[in-house]
Amino acid sequence: MKNTICILLASLMLLGCNQSGKESATAAEQKLSSVLDNYYEERLVLFPLEATAIADNRYNDQLPNDISEAHRAKVRRMYQKYLDQLGQIDTAALNEQEKLSYAIFKLDMKTALEGLKFNDHLLPVNQFWSLPLSMGQLGSGASIQPFKTVKDYDNFLGRINGFQVWADTAIANMRRGMASGMVLPKPLTQKILPQFAALIVTDPQKSIFYDPIRNMPKDFPAAEQDRLTEAYSLAIMEKLVPAYKKMHDFLQTEYLPKSRTTTGIAAVPQGKEYYNLLVRFWTTTNKTPEEIFQIGQQEVKRIRAEMENIKTQVGFKGDLKAFFEYVKTDHKFMPYQTDEDVLNGYQAIHKRMEPQLKKLFGQVPKSKFEVRQTEEFREASASAEYTPPAPDGSRPGIFYVPILDPKKYNSSRMESLFLHEAIPGHHYQNSLQFENEALPKFRRFGWYGAYGEGWALYTESLGKELGLYTDPYQYFGRLGGEMHRAVRLVVDTGMHAKGWSREQAIQYSLENEALSEDAIIAEIERYMAIPGQALSYKTGELKIRELRQTAEKSLGSAFNISSFHDEILKDGGMPLAVLETKLNNWLKKQHKSTN
Structure with a gap:
């Protein structure tokens, strides 16, 4: 029975x-x-924007009020x-x-x-990540929102309607935040104002949201072209511009005076507990803020010693701070005249390293890849970044480069930046994961900061193996990038867990980094806006380096770098503890196969 x-x-x-x-x-x-x-x-x-990001177009007209x-x-x-x-x-x-x-x-x-x-949800906007900025990217036609068919155009009109509701809720939520003390620091509110102001126009044709009309496919019937042109012009002037103006004016007149003078998230209600959760979320570890702070200080000390070695190697006669200033300001590190020159510089790095990639990777993505300049409306406060490809091949992976003034664009970090944001960093990791149809979709399209950013930072260390860093200044740029991520461990936990002020964090960064003061201020304010996210890079990179060292020591001459990299990447992103268990199992199998 x-x-x-x-x-x-x-x-x-x-x-x-x-x-x-x-x-x-x-x-x-x-x-x-x-x-x-x-x-x-x-x-x-x-979360229909997640569907759009993976070229699942079923919900492209929807924008739920997720706050x-x-x-x-x-x-x-x-x-x-x-x-x-x-x-x-x-x-x-x-x-x-x-x-x-x-x-x-x-x-x-x-x-x-x-x-x-x-x-x-009572902090719905910031200057780095928020829906009002994403809407500009989506509506430009240069991001994940498709504008290929008449239906595509009608779909985005639906999202514009949803954005009006979202904007009203954002203001209501921020008023609740003002009453409870859940508000942004004043410098962040000040940074948002010009971003929103740039999207307020008096002529619809001057709006970034008009770009899809400007670039409308020529094969659309004339009647549809006329209808969509009128619909977008009305939507811009009667829905989008009023929404951005309402938010802008609210932020300027009501919210800015109530914005807090404190820096860290610990200053808001439940702030300490919230930060502890964010640390666990972004690092996928149980490390405490204090442990991470100490690791950061140790890494800063180690990297400074390497930087001193490079300074000696090139024969520079000042201290490290003077060397930072030299690398930041000397015109030999600013060889470009036009935006296109900068983009071509990155393309040249790609061509130089391409022959070596097959030695380090057995699996390479099929997805296409492009280097593009960041859109003008968000360029001033944007960092270099990567947007993954569409799984169906309809959109390439894109490395976005902000270029405010090409004649002042510093080239010393270009090689390490390309390795991180593009190839074999984010492009390999994201594309191989998206292309792995055997994974459940939540894994195939998921993201874990410590794994993804840890991998990208780890790939910066592969430059010499890929035929780069032959110029000691480019290697110094790589050390500068690594120092940047080590400093993050110190200043993020310093601000959000140890009571550091914005100014203390800026000063610490200036003492240890070869970045301009404006760039450092933008970075510190980024960490203020998204607490904990900056911890993911170094935490993940240290774990991947540790796993590689363990494998090299354990396998000896049987260690194969290509196999190791393929094992790290083949199952997609995951929390670091799960990754370590997976690599330990792989090591056991490697031993069995070599015995």
């Missing part, structure tokens, strides 16, 4: 069991697969539902890949639920 019941239940895919009553491997796999698939489908409905209490409640119910369903799966019956998915997903759900205990 017991076996008969098991067979009947299994046939209904309600439960799998063997003679001892345990779940069968097939049933456990099916149950886990169902949970993960259902979760991702439900997630895309609630509303109703939306947050829906999201909370979704996370709890799938965490509960996960608890009903017999993990002993899962294979190695499924156990990876289970571990990653469980941590995701728990962290997401914990995050919803905090009122970050």
Whole structure:
């Protein structure tokens, strides 16, 4: 009777069991697969911009009010539902890949639920990441929002309607934040004002949102071209401009006077607890802010010693601070005349390293890749960054380069920056993950800061193996990039956990980095806007370096760098503890295969 019941239940895919009553491997796999698939489908409905980012165009007209209490409640119910369903799966019956998915997903759900205990929706805008800036990118036609068909154009009009509602909720939320002390630091509010002002126009044709009309496909019927031109002109002047103006005026007249004079997130209600969560989220470790602060100071000391060596090698006769100033300001490091010259400089780096890539990587992405200049409206406060490709090949991976003045563009960090943001950094990691159709979608399209940024920073150390850093100043630029990430460990935890002021953090950076004061201020204010994110780079890189050193020591002459890199990348992003377990299992297999 017991076996008969098991067979009947299994046939209904309600439960799998063997003679001892345990779940069968097939049933456990099916149950886990169902949970993960259902979760991702439900997630895309609630977060349709994520669907657009992966070229799933079903929801391209939708922009939910994701900072509303109703939306947050829906999201909370979704996370709890799938965490509960996960608890009903017999993990002993899962294979190695499924156990990876289970571990990653469980941590995701728990962290997401914990995050919803905090009122970050009362801080809906900042100068670095927020929907008003994303809307400008989407509406320009140069980002992830497609503008190829008439339906595409109508879809974005739907998103414009959604943005009006979002903007009103953002103002209401910020007023609640003003009443409770959950407000931005004053310097950040001041940085947002010119960004919003740049999107307020009196002529629709001068708006970035008019670019899709300017670039409309010529094969659209004339009647549709006329209709869309009129619809976009009206949407810009009657919906978008009023929304940005309303937010701008509110920020200037009401919010700025109430913005806080403190620097760190610990100053807001539940700020200390919130920062502790953000540290765990961004580093995917249980390290405390104090531990990270100490690691950062140790790394700064180590890198400074390497920088001193380069200074001696090139025969510079001043101290390190004077050498920083020399590299920052000497015209030999500013060889460009035009924006195009800077972009071509990055293309030349790509060509120079390309022949060496196959020695370090067995797997290379199929996705196309481009270098582009950052859009003008956000260029002043933007960092160099990478946008992943569409999985279907309809959009390339894009390395965005902000170029305020090409004649002042410093070339000393270009090689390390290209390695990090482009190839083999973010482009290899993102593209290979997107192209791996065997992964559940939540992993295929997921992101873990410590893994992704850790990998990109680790790839900066591969320059010599890739035929770069032959110029000691470019290697100094690489050390400058590494120092930048080590300084982040100190100043981020310093501001948000140890009471450092914005000015203290700026001063510490100036003492240890070869960046201009304006660049350092922009960076410090970035860390103020998104606490904890800056910790992910060095934390992840140190773990990957540690894993490589362990593998080299353990395998000796049998160690293969290409195989190691492929193993790091082949299963996509994951928390660092899960990655370490995976690499330890790989090491055991390598030993077995060589014995």
